Amino acid sequence: MFDMGIHVIAELFGVDPERISRVDPLRRVLEKVVSRSGLRVVHSAYHQFEPRGVSGFYLLRESHLSVHTWPEHEYVAVDIFTCGSGNAAIRALELLVMELRPRYVRRKIIRRDPFE
Amino acid sequence: MFDMGIHVIAELFGVDPERISRVDPLRRVLEKVVSRSGLRVVHSAYHQFEPRGVSGFYLLRESHLSVHTWPEHEYVAVDIFTCGSGNAAIRALELLVMELRPRYVRRKIIRRDPFE
Numbered sequence: 344m345f346d347m348g349i350h351v352i353a354e355l356f357g358v359d360p361e362r363i364s365r366v367d368p369l370r371r372v373l374e375k376v377v378s379r380s381g382l383r384v385v386h387s388a389y390h391q392f393e394p395r396g397v398s399g400f401y402l403l404r405e406s407h408l409s410v411h412t413w414p415e416h417e418y419v420a421v422d423i424f425t426c427g428s429g430n431a432a433i434r435a436l437e438l439l440v441m442e443l444r445p446r447y448v449r450r451k452i453i454r455r456d457p458f459e
Numbered sequence: 460m461f462d463m464g465i466h467v468i469a470e471l472f473g474v475d476p477e478r479i480s481r482v483d484p485l486r487r488v489l490e491k492v493v494s495r496s497g498l499r500v501v502h503s504a505y506h507q508f509e510p511r512g513v514s515g516f517y518l519l520r521e522s523h524l525s526v527h528t529w530p531e532h533e534y535v536a537v538d539i540f541t542c543g544s545g546n547a548a549i550r551a552l553e554l555l556v557m558e559l560r561p562r563y564v565r566r567k568i569i570r571r572d573p574f575e
Contacts, residue, residue: 348536352466354571388502388518398523402504402516406527411540416573420464422538424527453567455470457532 348406348455349429351436353421357446360414364395369412372442373399377408380435382425408435419443424455464522464571465545467552469537473562476530480511485528488558489515493524496551498541524551535559540571 363369366389377384383404390398395415401408405425412419421439425432433452440448479485482505493500499520506514511531517524521541528535537555541548549568556564 350468352569352571354573356573385506385514386504386516388504388516390501390518398501398518400502400504400516400518400523402506402514406514406536407516407525409523409525409540411522411542413573418573420522420540420571422540424525424536424538426527451569453468455468455536457470457472457529457534 347429348424348426349432350422350424350453350455351432352451352453353423353436354449355419355421355440355443355445356417356449358412358417358419358443360395360417362443363397363412363419364414366391366397366399369397369399369410372439373401373408373410376435376438376442377401379438380431382408382431382435405431419445426456463545464540464542465548466538466540466569466571467548468567468569469552470565471535471537471556471559471561472533472565474528474533474535474559476511476533478559479513479528479535480530482507482513482515485513485515485526488555489517489524489526492551492554492558493517495554496547498524498547498551521547535561
């Protein structure tokens, strides 16, 4: 039995560059978001871009969560793809927005599953 | 200067389950796809689901590429998010489709960048 897949695609605009320039502070935020939303981590990885900017990725039992930041544009691209409860994906985005406090969020939700 | 971000979201239907059940054969396909499309890998990780099914993720200098497979539904969910040349993302999907030979592909391309 296949539970519906939900892919939340979000653009966060107007984020304080201090919050998203380096791996460590962003990792602390993401770890909190992932654990509080009940997502189950299989593997995670981060990459520091120089002079600034971070990519972070969580391989989840439910699929994946990723963030890519462009501090110079105060911009974060977020993907949260979950199979099973879509609520966890929505909840994770809400928590991330509370933590990063963007001025503006553009959000798209796509259903993804094997049923054409 | 920010190059346009392109996110290719693709659903592959009717894929031979043998090709997508275990990590190793799928990893061989993905390694070929990533290297031939000119994407630059920062980190990669795979997860084997039991009794079958694979998640694979590439953190790229250009952003990320992920696949999640559901062999029991002959289904693969693909994401290729690249900043810089969108051609590499399109090329990677074409190569992946040639390798996995799905019966049907549904593809969406989303522009993602800091320009509201």
